[in-house]
Amino acid sequence: MGWLSEQEWAAVALSLKVAFWAVALSLPLGIWVAHLLARRDFPGKQIVNGLVHLPLILPPVVTGYLLLLSFGTKGPIGALLEPLGIVFAFRWTGAALAAAIMAFPLMVRAIRLSIEAVDPKLEQAAATLGASRGWVFLTVTLPLTLPGIIAGAILAFAKAMGEFGATITFVSNIPGQTQTLPSAIYAFLQVPGGEASAMRLVIVSIVIAFAALIASEALARRASRRVGGA
Amino acid sequence: MGWLSEQEWAAVALSLKVAFWAVALSLPLGIWVAHLLARRDFPGKQIVNGLVHLPLILPPVVTGYLLLLSFGTKGPIGALLEPLGIVFAFRWTGAALAAAIMAFPLMVRAIRLSIEAVDPKLEQAAATLGASRGWVFLTVTLPLTLPGIIAGAILAFAKAMGEFGATITFVSNIPGQTQTLPSAIYAFLQVPGGEASAMRLVIVSIVIAFAALIASEALARRASRRVGGA
Amino acid sequence: MTLSVDLTHRFAGFSLNVAFDAPPGVTVLFGRSGSGKTSVVNAVAGLFAPEQGRIVLDKTLLFDATSRVSVPVHRRRLGYIFQEGRLFPHLTVRQNLAYGRWFAPKEANHADLGQIVDLLGIGPLLDRRPGALSGGEKQRVAIGRALLSAPRMILADEPLAALDDARKAEILPYLERLRDVMQVPMLYVTHSAAEVARLATTVVVLEGGRVIRQGGAAEVLADPLVTPTGIRAVGAVLEARVKVHHADGLTELEAGNQSLFLPRVPQSPGSALRIRIPAQDVILARHRPDGLSALNILRGTVRHVRAGEGPGALVTLDTSAGPVLARVTRRSAQALGLVEGVEAWAIIKTVALAPTDIGGP
Amino acid sequence: MTLSVDLTHRFAGFSLNVAFDAPPGVTVLFGRSGSGKTSVVNAVAGLFAPEQGRIVLDKTLLFDATSRVSVPVHRRRLGYIFQEGRLFPHLTVRQNLAYGRWFAPKEANHADLGQIVDLLGIGPLLDRRPGALSGGEKQRVAIGRALLSAPRMILADEPLAALDDARKAEILPYLERLRDVMQVPMLYVTHSAAEVARLATTVVVLEGGRVIRQGGAAEVLADPLVTPTGIRAVGAVLEARVKVHHADGLTELEAGNQSLFLPRVPQSPGSALRIRIPAQDVILARHRPDGLSALNILRGTVRHVRAGEGPGALVTLDTSAGPVLARVTRRSAQALGLVEGVEAWAIIKTVALAPTDIGGP
Amino acid sequence: EGPTVFAASSLKTALDLIAEDYGAATGQTVTLSYAGTSALARQIQFGAPADLYISANAEWMDVLQEQALILPESRVDLLGNRLVLIGPAGAAPIDMAAPLPQGRIAMALVEAVPAGIYGKAALESLGLWDAAEPNVVQTDNVRAALALVALGEAQLGVVYASDAVAEPRVTVLAEFPADSHPPIVYPAAIVAPGKPEARAFLDHLAGPQARAVFDAQGFLPLTD
Ligand SMILES: Nc1ncnc2c1ncn2[C@@H]1O[C@H](COP(=O)(O)OP(=O)(O)OP(=O)(O)O)[C@@H](O)[C@H]1O
Ligand SMILES: Nc1ncnc2c1ncn2[C@@H]1O[C@H](COP(=O)(O)OP(=O)(O)OP(=O)(O)O)[C@@H](O)[C@H]1O
Ligand code: MOO
Ligand SMILES: [Mg+2]
Ligand SMILES: [Mg+2]
16 A cells, blocks of 8 residues: 555546446447447448547547537536536546547447357347347347457456546546546656656556456456357 | 648648558558467467557557657667667657557457457368468468458557557657647647647548548458358 | 248349249258259248248248338248258357247247257257257257247258268157147258158259249159159159058058058058158069068059160059059060050068158158 | 277267278268267367377378377378368358369379369359358368368268269269279268268278277178168178170179179279168068069078067078178068078169169279 | 757747748748657657757756756746636636635646646645645646636636637636746757757747747747
């Protein structure tokens, strides 16, 4: 405990919370969008595809700025959601939103690739056995996509842990509320001699990310072992 | 032409050049690493896996800083390479290096997922027909992985077009040499009244990225149509 | 339940133009590799939408290209046994088998899991995943999965191709029971004349995407001009009735007013049976032969003698049990003076009436 | 070229323990579904490394668990026709066929592409990709791909299962030619007694992962105790020699000093042949029968009569052409007084000696 | 060949104008690389091809000077700036002696970014910090803080006077007394070994034409 200050521990805890919820809540949407892009043809598909990739293309500051414009208390969406008690501006929820949006293209791509790899013949077989589209998706497509979903989730988690530019622009940096690990690291790097302190936090980030990676690899391995045989 | 200044056109051209080379040169390595992670077991695999993901986890500034430390003219690797005529520091090559490293985890994941989806039974069949490991990879695994390679390349390209933090930290923001689109956008956002100028560049980014996306979708569709039948 | 199929489709390099009406029972699609059998089955299942056509099952319009009707696959409730297994790799064998039950209506007539598992001999596999099953094991699980989905109709695409004769002999009676007792109609693809003879109510013969012959099993198999899968398939199918089970393990049948002996069959006295007599298993004689190990000798009159291209000839003998076909050499036909109108005896080895060639009507 | 296999492996729930030595020619693995045939073939191919064992092809040690030797799959140069096709989906049929040629040594004895394509009837498919081929078409391309890779040995896992009889009849002679003319050894898995009789030099019968019988094709098929794929497989295999081709399309053979008539065979007079006489296609008589359409009647002495469980009995008749097996009913055996030592005549229908049951020695 | 100038991002508008004039007058192209003060300083530590460095605070210039990366005799405090409290356009001026009104206060990172550090010092010396702290939202640079006020997300902001000038959506509510915080300076220095063109441009920056531009952008030219 002595190694990190109380405020730094708070940043660690917050980063974990933000990354977790960013991934957990965007995952269903990510799966849905990935499925849409992988298996359906509809007008405007390329637009959806482009929008999903947008956060990757734009400098994070721009994304953060656009988030502020739309989800801020004065923004159209922010104003719409506020009466419902959903507030993003200057809250950790906003950090989670920013992280989720920045991580979304990575998540969607991974899941989409996995969905595309599922043999449509198996889905057809399920349909002949009486499963409707929805059930086919739930009982066949989804389980077979598991390795991709795990990969997508871990990519998104890693990205969420590292996201900085959009987050600080959107929800700024309020210690204990929106100060994530990357914000803290950034702050240290701004002042002469801050490198050592920054490195401590970098190491914490790395340890967390490695742990998450190893866990995800084990999960994915189990999922594909189940599919592979034995 | 009047719409963008000469310096801005230079930034567009530079960004394209940087993104292209970042993707083109890292692709073979990305395929190799993805194959390693997908199909081989070796001690330290988790370390390699972790290192690949590192640029995702760390705030981009940190990655940029580490690049500066190691590839700068005074850094150990930079010093090593300089006599060979390979210089990254404050050159567009450095911007490409930064973009490649930042995009690497995305590229590797996409390719890895696709490799994992290739049926090992086909690879076995190729081996029984006399193809050595290398040939199996080139003639069976690689072509079947094409959709993933295209996906990985386009993700990496998008990321390379949008990369900012590591780039500006590593190679600075020198017009015509290291000033990419995101750096130029960032600079505009730093000054009062710069939003409009920034938005013009944002639109240019988006147009380029959409064009690249649509091209990649068409390519991937053709690749998988070939595999699917007909 | 009747199935009416009429469809036209042009693939690159192959055009399909198939129309047939199938009465209740088992309709066998018979034809060489690449003749369009699987395509027809896929169209009935709803997995492939032909450019033109109409498919009606009973009174339900399943597909009509003109009015753009197409009942979704999962509502058709057709138990499809695919040519290539298509087991769910992420589910255990047990879960694969149970998959269709989930979606079947509660009131449907469910087959019994235990019974099917025993029939198919897949008890020891229940908790395994399909990945490492042997070829035949996969096929058996696929059969079980379709049977257990309480289908209104069964679509079977060469379901027994990967199985050994002994296993086939175990499964065929079950399919017969489905047809006769549970009245489940089937569309059945096979290359095996034995399976055709045993199961088929109707045979539809395809060649190059077209129906070249359609009719009752007896009729089609007796036609020497229709030999899509080789001359060995030709044979007569007789209707018979179980007379008595003898103590030495033989069952005596009556066909016309003639007696035929078979190894014991499970049917009880009085029940009707169909027996197939492959033309090449019949020997002809001009006089009633004596002292032969063959127990079944039918008297008849030669209806006609058709000389083939090779050294053989196909003789049709009208007996009181029905027409019997015999393949003999032209040399023998001449030596014996087998010409239209003469009397002759057909000698059929008892045991040549093998179990797989016997079925209910 | 000889193959020696000895391997032991425990899967969860199944243990494999197989050892056999195969002389040059075709070794058929015969056995029920799940008996371990594919596993053995995979071990020979190098796709599966058993826990214990040793595999030697000719003088080359392919695998030895003890000394941890395992020649890499691609160096074994065994043309494997898989049970499930495994065509490369991204290559055209032509490219699939040509795949192995790339890697074969230049000096290898290459089969001719055009010839194989004609044989398999896949000419119109050459520029298509395998995705939408029919089941049988896939299988034919897979056969072609293996044959064209100039293999030192062919591993064939039920290669003809998905094909119709006519197509089988076209392909079998080619496999025979490979065996006889090009001297390519084969390890061949099949459920079909006809294929065994026709191709096998050696038969290895597997059951539950163990070899229960091994021997020459004639010997194993004549053994009524070995009926892994049903009683219909039992039969005698006789060695014969072509005597003369008659004008009416029949070929006269000599076996022992007895004459046998067959529809014209391609072999020239003097060449040796193997013919299979399924036990159930033989009728026995105590007196030389007369006036029958059957041309082939062999005289012999009953060696023994084995009563089975059912109503049947298996009679072995020693003739000068070799032992002939006949399945008759116990009732007939009694009625005719068929006991050891008595004289009897075996009546064999000419055309029952069908082409798929005939092969060179 | 003109000089390459590494300058703190907040100087972009002014320096772009000055460099254009300078180019027109002398025919020399000035290459301007804008980034955060710290990033630029580090890059110079690692051998960046900079001829002139204009920092937004003294600390980073001190670091470079200690490492002998700049020519110490060339170092000048080029510009000054004032710290102001801003609010949305149209808001009423505020008396700094009274407690600050409720509402979020946007500032640059108060421990890391110069404007934030100065701002915190100023609020502390005015006795306002303890009350303000819970309401402070910190951004990675001053411009982002300005944007928060301009968009109405924050009710108050502490920024440089130079930032406030060009943003019509904000008003200056009060100016912090110059003695409430350490002096705000933008030191400039020639990067070793020293290029003549850099000296010429530095001289121009200190000259009257440049001063006029800086003035107009709200900076306080310090060099006399
Ligand atoms: N990896 C494995 N784990 C567990 N059991 C296995 C594994 N691989 C094969 N088996 C079992 O070993 C037995 C033999 O399999 P194999 O594929 O060799 O059978 P086969 O004789 O080829 O059968 P078929 O004729 O049905 O193809 C089967 O019961 C199979 O389920
Ligand atoms: N999508 C397609 N494009 C082109 N040709 C096709 C397509 N689908 C099927 N065919 C062709 O149509 C023909 C009939 O195919 P189908 O699968 O119905 O044959 P089949 O009778 O089931 O043969 P088998 O007994 O070999 O399984 C084949 O020649 C096949 O190659
Ligand atoms: O001009 Mo700065 O270094 O972004 O405050
Ligand atoms: Mg088919
Ligand atoms: Mg097998």
